[in-house]
Amino acid sequence: MNETKNSGSAGRLRALAENLTRVFTNQGCTIKHELGEVTIEIPTEHLIDVATRLRDEPDFRFEQLTDACGVDYSEYGRSEWTTGEASFTGFGRGVESAADSEPENDRRFAVVYHLLSISHNMRLRMRVFVDSAQPIVESVTPIWKSAEWYEREAFDLFGILFGGHQDLRRILTDYGFVGHPFRKDFPLEGHVEMRYDNEKSRVVYEPVSIEPRTLVPKVIRSDNRYLGDANQQQDPADA
Amino acid sequence: MPEIRNYTLNFGPQHPAAHGVLRLVLEMDGEVIERADPHIGLLHRATEKLAESKPYNHSIPYMDRFDYVSMMCNEHGYVMAIEKLLGVKVPERALYIRTMYDEITRLLNHLMWLGTHALDVGAMTMFLYTFREREDLLDCYEAVSGARMHAAYYRVGGVYRDLPDEMPKYENNKFRSDAEIARKNEVRQGSLLDFIDDFTSRFPALVDEYETLLTDNRIWKQRTVGIGVVSPERALQMGFSGAMLRGSGIAWDLRKKQPYAAYRAMDFDIPIGRNGDCYDRYLVRIEEMRQSNRIIQQCVDWLRKNPGPVIVSDHKVAPPNRVDMKEGMEGLIHHFKLFTEGYCTPPGEVYSAVEAPKGEFGCYIISDGANKPYRLKVRAPGFAHLAAMNEMVNGHMLADVVAVIGTMDIVFGEVDR
Numbered sequence: 001m002n003e004t005k006n007s008g009s010a011g012r013l014r015a016l017a018e019n020l021t022r023v024f025t026n027q028g029c030t031i032k033h034e035l036g037e038v039t040i041e042i043p044t045e046h047l048i049d050v051a052t053r054l055r056d057e058p059d060f061r062f063e064q065l066t067d068a069c070g071v072d073y074s075e076y077g078r079s080e081w082t083t084g085e086a087s088f089t090g091f092g093r094g095v096e097s098a099a100d101s102e103p104e105n106d107r108r109f110a111v112v113y114h115l116l117s118i119s120h121n122m123r124l125r126m127r128v129f130v131d132s133a134q135p136i137v138e139s140v141t142p143i144w145k146s147a148e149w150y151e152r153e154a155f156d157l158f159g160i161l162f163g164g165h166q167d168l169r170r171i172l173t174d175y176g177f178v179g180h181p182f183r184k185d186f187p188l189e190g191h192v193e194m195r196y197d198n199e200k201s202r203v204v205y206e207p208v209s210i211e212p213r214t215l216v217p218k219v220i221r222s223d224n225r226y227l228g229d230a231n232q233q234q235d236p237a238d239a
Numbered sequence: 240m241p242e243i244r245n246y247t248l249n250f251g252p253q254h255p256a257a258h259g260v261l262r263l264v265l266e267m268d269g270e271v272i273e274r275a276d277p278h279i280g281l282l283h284r285a286t287e288k289l290a291e292s293k294p295y296n297h298s299i300p301y302m303d304r305f306d307y308v309s310m311m312c313n314e315h316g317y318v319m320a321i322e323k324l325l326g327v328k329v330p331e332r333a334l335y336i337r338t339m340y341d342e343i344t345r346l347l348n349h350l351m352w353l354g355t356h357a358l359d360v361g362a363m364t365m366f367l368y369t370f371r372e373r374e375d376l377l378d379c380y381e382a383v384s385g386a387r388m389h390a391a392y393y394r395v396g397g398v399y400r401d402l403p404d405e406m407p408k409y410e411n412n413k414f415r416s417d418a419e420i421a422r423k424n425e426v427r428q429g430s431l432l433d434f435i436d437d438f439t440s441r442f443p444a445l446v447d448e449y450e451t452l453l454t455d456n457r458i459w460k461q462r463t464v465g466i467g468v469v470s471p472e473r474a475l476q477m478g479f480s481g482a483m484l485r486g487s488g489i490a491w492d493l494r495k496k497q498p499y500a501a502y503r504a505m506d507f508d509i510p511i512g513r514n515g516d517c518y519d520r521y522l523v524r525i526e527e528m529r530q531s532n533r534i535i536q537q538c539v540d541w542l543r544k545n546p547g548p549v550i551v552s553d554h555k556v557a558p559p560n561r562v563d564m565k566e567g568m569e570g571l572i573h574h575f576k577l578f579t580e581g582y583c584t585p586p587g588e589v590y591s592a593v594e595a596p597k598g599e600f601g602c603y604i605i606s607d608g609a610n611k612p613y614r615l616k617v618r619a620p621g622f623a624h625l626a627a628m629n630e631m632v633n634g635h636m637l638a639d640v641v642a643v644i645g646t647m648d649i650v651f652g653e654v655d656r
Contacts, residue, residue, distance in 0.1 A: 009497070035323060035589055063475045067590075067601060067618040077586075077607045114590055114603065114618070118475065118489065121496050125590065146478025149626040172280035172655060181285060188292055216294050220608045221583040 012122050013038055019059050020124075024050055039125040047128050048138050054115065054124070055143055062115035062124060065144035068151060070158035071110045075184045079220040108132035109160055113140070113147075130160055139165040157182035187212055245273065248637075252281050256359045256641040259651035263628070263640065270636050275629045282655040290615040294581030295321055296395065298615070303389035305600075305617060306653040309348040310380075311340045312595040313653075314393040316617075319499060320591040320602040321395045324584045327556060331501070332547040333397035338501040339435070339538035340383070340392070341593070342531040346442075347376050348596035348648075349528050356521075356645035357453060360462045365452060372445060375438055382406055382431045395582075396557045397550030402542065404430045432539050439536045446528055453521070463517035467631045467643040470515060477630070478623035481598025482527065483647065486512035486520035493594035501541075505534050517646040556582050581610040590618075597621055597648050619653035 017033040020040055024031070027050060028043040042050050054060045106129065113126040130137050139162035140147045151162045152171040159180035162168060170177060179186055189208050197204040248265040251257035260281035266274040286305070290298040302317045303310040315337055322329060350369040357365035377387045382403050384390035392399050406427040409420050426437050453459045469479070474487040484491050492509045494502040510526035512519030550557045554573035563570030586608040592601035598620025605614040624647045631647075632640050 035587060037588075037590060039588070065478055066480070066592075066599060066623075067603065067616065069603065069614075069616040071605060071614050076613060079609065112603070112616075114601070118491055123590065125588075144478070145473075145476045146623050146626060149622060170280075172283040174280070182288055188288060214292075216297075216580065216610070218609045218611050219580060219583065221610075222608065 009121070010036065012120065016060075016120075016122055016124065023053075023057075023059075037123065037125060039127060041127045041129070044128055044130065044137055047126075048140070048143070051113075051126070051140050051143050054126075060117065060124075061119045062117045064116040064118060065113060065140070065146050065150070066116045066123075067114040068140075068147055068154065069112055070154035070160050070182065071112055072108060072158060072182065072184045073110060074108045077220065080214060080218040106131060109135045109158060111137055111154060111160060134161075135159060136161040136163055138163045141165055156180070159183065250640065252278075256644065258355065258644055258649050260655075261625075261644065261649065261651065265637070265640070267637065272632045272635055272637065272640065275632050275640070277625055277628050279625065279651070280655050282651045284656065286656050287615045287617060290612055292611065294610045295584070295612060296577075296581055298612075299394065300389060300391040303391060304652055305619060305656060306348075306595065306597060306621070306650050307388065308351045308650055309344045309596045310388055310390055311337075311344045311393060312348075312593055313600055314391065315341060315500070316591060316593045316595070316600045316602045318393045318395050319593065320589050320604045321584065323589045323591050324587060324604060324606055325395070325556060325582070327396050327551055327553070329397050330548045330551065332401075332542065332545060333549045334501040335538050335541050335545075336398050336402065336549060337393060338505065339535055339542065340379075340398075341500065342534045342538070343376050343379055343435075345531045345596045346528055346535075347373055349524050349531075350376075352524065352596075352645075352648045353449060353521075356642075356648075357459070359641045359645045360459065362453065362456070362459060365449065368445075368449060368452070372442070375434075378407065378427075379431065379435060379438075382434075394550060394557065396553065397548070399550075401549045402431045406431055406434050432543055435535060436539050439532050439539065442532050443529060446525065446532075450525060454525075460518060462638075462642055463521060463646070465514075466517045466635065466639050467646055468514060468516045469627070469631065473627075473630070474515065477627040479598070479627070480620050480623070481594065481596070482520055482523050483598060483620075483624055485509065486523050487515035488512055493592060493599060497592075499591075499593060501538070502534075504541075505537055507531075507534050517642050520646050583608060583610045584612075592618070595620060597650070597653075598624070600653075617653070617656055619656065621647070621649050621651075621654045625649055625654055 013033065013036065017031055017038050020031045020038070024040065027046045029046070029050065030041045032039045054062045109130040109132055111128050111130060115124045115126065128137055137160065139151055141151065141164070148167070149171060151165055152168060154160045155162060155168050156170040156172050157180055173181065179191065181190065189210050189212055191208060192205045193208045194203050194205045246267045248267050250263035250265055252260040252262040257263070262278040262281065264276040264278065265272055286301050290301060299314055299317060302313040305313045350373050354366040354369035380390050381387045384392040384399065406429070408424045408427050411417050411420050426434060469487050471487045471489050474484050474489065479487070488511050490509055490511050495509055507530045510523045510530070512523050554570070554577070558577055559570040559573050564574040584606040586606055588603070588605045590601055590603045592599050599618065600620060601618035603616040603618065604612045607613045628643070631643050635643070
């Protein structure tokens with residue numbers, strides 16, 4: 001970390017974390033304070049209530065919603081690069097596609113909001129997990145107007161619905177696009193490609209012709225430099 | 240009585256004043272806007288999804304292409320987020336180089352904004368003036384990274400290399416006389432720092448030149464005063480940042496309030512506006528250019544006096560030098576691992592924001608302990624600003640839409656991502 005956080009801002013964040021714990025724990029919220037950032041996880045049903053209080057109460061005063069985005073946690077912590085058996089020809093390693101796995105659970109989709117308090121000069125992250133079968137959450141647009149486009153984006157890219165949003169249309173993808181491209185089960189190459197057809201003299205859509213391939217596999221190393229001393233030994237196969 | 244009806248007017252995406260690929264659907268009552276509906280996404284490249292499939296370092300050049308007129312500031316936001324995640328401590332000289340280049344970038348961006356904004360509103364000459372200075376600043380980019388725009392100069396743990404001792408020079412050619420080439424090369428005889436020093440001594444007078452053309456210009460004032468007024472409360476509600484927020488009178492600047500890089504050691508002021516209209520935002524940005532110039536001067540002074548490393552020596556995140564790589568086993572392994580697999584970050588999530596020329600540029604990274612980000616979300620200032628389009632142009636005339644697009648300083652690379 002290059003910015004030397006003065007004790008003032010660190011102290012403010014600690015006080016914020018304590019305040020949040022005191023006020024919101026009975027509503028089922030959990031508060032984390034890591035890497036100099038405070039995160040509050042809110043149960044879906046209390047989102048509007050908690051968010052309104054975060055904006056209005058003098059201890060918090062988060063006047064601005066700087067960012068909101070969807071997250072798809074379905075492949076979280078899953079490595080594509082697993083070590084199989086070692087033989088005299090080498091390691092049996094290969095890239096495994098994650099498409100065949102079953103990610104469905106209650107904690108697949110989340111919406112993450114980033115708040116900024118100008119008056120107290122501090123930031124807060126709110127996270128709400130959304131039911132993956134029916135991903136719907138109340139819209140925070142009545143509280144922060146800037147959420148309008150961020151929620152449209154989360155709807156477009158992840159298919160998360162926002163109840164009470166006035167204008168929930170697609171925003172970034174093409175007119176008539178099918179699917180939600182930032183979900184982990186949506187291939188990077190997409191499903192269709194388009195080109196200009198000379199005979200039909202119009203643009204045509206066709207199934208993609210490029211093969212999916214992984215250039216650099218995703219590897220997870222349990223690096224004991226980061227995990228503290230007591231936590232974990234480094235996996236000998238990865239050494 | 241003739242029947243009166245409202246028009247729906249399509250503005251863009253190929254309109255020259257739309258600053259790229261903005262499509263606006265305007266509902267008009269005569270010449271007055273009743274509703275503006277921006278259609279964006281025509282430049283959507285899914286950069287955030289691409290970043291999920293690549294090791295961290297491979298995405299640094301993508302950052303340049305978000306807001307493609309303030310390249311290095313975007314890189315700064317991204318590498319800062321990774322550094323925070325890894326807990327890397329950046330050498331001080333690298334911090335000063337970053338600060339200096341952030342401010343050079345701010346000048347580049349504001350010059351581009353000033354030229355195009357004035358051009359949209361009808362002042363042709365500004366464009367020629369500002370692009371003259373942009374040329375010099377792009378030379379600074381070129382000297383340090385080899386590229387005039389998409390530099391990829393900031394790396395995790397520092398910057399790619401130290402400032403060069405020599406400026407690239409013009410070569411004699413048949414299109415210009417040798418005397419003219421010699422005149423152009425005159426300021427390029429010394430090191431990069433000499434060149435920047437010379438630029439900063441010239442620049443304030445040049446800003447005065449811009450101001451003589453615009454600040455008291457009757458037409459300029461008619462087109463901008465009282466146009467697109469935003470109250471401080473609304474500016475906060477709509478998620479404004481940067482000059483859009485300061486133009487409405489809120490003294491909020493991340494360089495002062497949440498200092499990063501070497502901004503804590505810098506002496507500069509934050510200009511704010513009073514009325515929150517296009518003219519105030521123009522004045523704010525003009526003053527920001529003068530302040531940036533001051534910061535660059537301070538950085539040049541510091542950098543002259545303090546040599547040192549510009550990137551961390553931890554070869555898990557930064558490559559070893561070529562000699563070590565060619566001659567040492569350790570260096571070879573580090574090099575190989577870094578360029579094939581990259582580095583793994585500890586699991587966790589960070590949000591780190593910089594004061595980019597257009598406003599708060601933030602990177603939100605979720606890591607699951609892998610060598611690629613699990614999710615990268617870029618918070619682009621232009622996205623929030625453009626979302627307020629409807630509110631800002633409502634009740635204004637069609638011609639004012641162009642002034643409002645100009646004042647927002649929209650670049651579609653970052654809005655569409």
